[in-house]
Amino acid sequence: MGEFVGDTLDQRYKEGKPYKDYNLDKQGEGMFWAAAVNPNRKDDPEASACDKPPFWVDNGTTPDEPLAVSPKILAEYAYDELPVPGTRIEMRPAETTKVNLPTWVWLDRTRFKKISVTASLPGTGLSATTTAEPVSLHIDPGTPDARTYPASGDCELNADGSIGAPYEQGKADDTPPCGVTYLRSSGSDGSYPLRATVTWKISWTSTTGEGGNLPEGTFGATEDVKVQEIQSVNR
Known part of the structure; x- marks a missing residue:
C-alpha cells in the first residue's frame, strides 16, 4: 500500500502528471496549496471538507477551487x-x-x-x-x-x-x-x-x-x- 501511494505521488508531482519535478523550475512564480483545518473550528462538520491533494497556484491568482482562500475570504477575515x-x-x-x-x-x-x-x-x-x-x-x-x-x-x-x-x-x-x-x-x-x-x-x-x-x-x-x-x- 505504501509503495502504491508513493508511486502515485511520484507520478503526480515528479513525473509530469500533471507536475514535473515538483515545479522546481517555477520557484518564485507560485507555490503548492494544501488543505488546512482552522484550529478554532476543527470540530465543525465542514472543517475537513477540503480533501483535494496539494495543487499548484501561480502568484497573484485565485485558484479555481470553491473552498480555497479567496480575496473575499481575506476581506471577511480583515x-x-x-x-x-x-x-x-x-x-x-x-x-x-x-x-x-x-x-x-x-x-x-x-x-x-x-x-x-x-x-x-x-x-x-x-x-x-x-x-x-x-x-x-x-x-x-x-x-x-x-x-x-x-x-x-x-x-x-x-x-x-x-x-x-x-x-x-x-x-x-x-x-x-x-x-x-x-x-x-x-x-x-x-x-x-x-x-x-x-x-x-x-x-x-x-x-x-x-x-x-x-x-x-x-x-x-x-x-x-x-x-x-x-x-x-x-x-
Whole structure:
C-alpha cells in the first residue's frame, strides 16, 4: 500500500502528471496549496471538507477551487479584525439635563473616522483591504416623552465626514442638528436609557481587482440621562 501511494505521488508531482519535478523550475512564480483545518473550528462538520491533494497556484491568482482562500475570504477575515471603537457619544448637557432643554449629540471625529485593515496570504501576492466608515447615528431617547432631532432620530453624515455638531456657547436655545429634548422629568432618582447606535459602511478591495461591499456593521451603547424640572422662584 505504501509503495502504491508513493508511486502515485511520484507520478503526480515528479513525473509530469500533471507536475514535473515538483515545479522546481517555477520557484518564485507560485507555490503548492494544501488543505488546512482552522484550529478554532476543527470540530465543525465542514472543517475537513477540503480533501483535494496539494495543487499548484501561480502568484497573484485565485485558484479555481470553491473552498480555497479567496480575496473575499481575506476581506471577511480583515472585517473581523477592524478596530471599531466602542459607541460613545458626546452630549451637552452631559448626564443631567432639563425638561424642554435641547441636548446636543455628536460623535468625536478623532475616534469615529474611516479605518482599514489588510489581510494577506504570505508568499502568494494575494491581499484584501477592508474599510469601515461611520455613516449614521441613531438616537433612541428611551422614552416616548421626548423629541429627537431629526424627528427620525437618524443623524446622517455631514459633508465634512462628521456626525452631529458640538455644542458651542450661546446655542442653548438653538435646535441641534442631532440631539434630543426631553419633555418630562425622569424623577428624583430615575433616568432615561438613551440608546445610541452607529452604523458603519463596510467595503473591500483586493490585489486581484475584486471588491465590493460587506454587510453594514451596527454598534450601540446606552447612556443614562437624568432629566430634571426647571426650578422657578415665585415672589
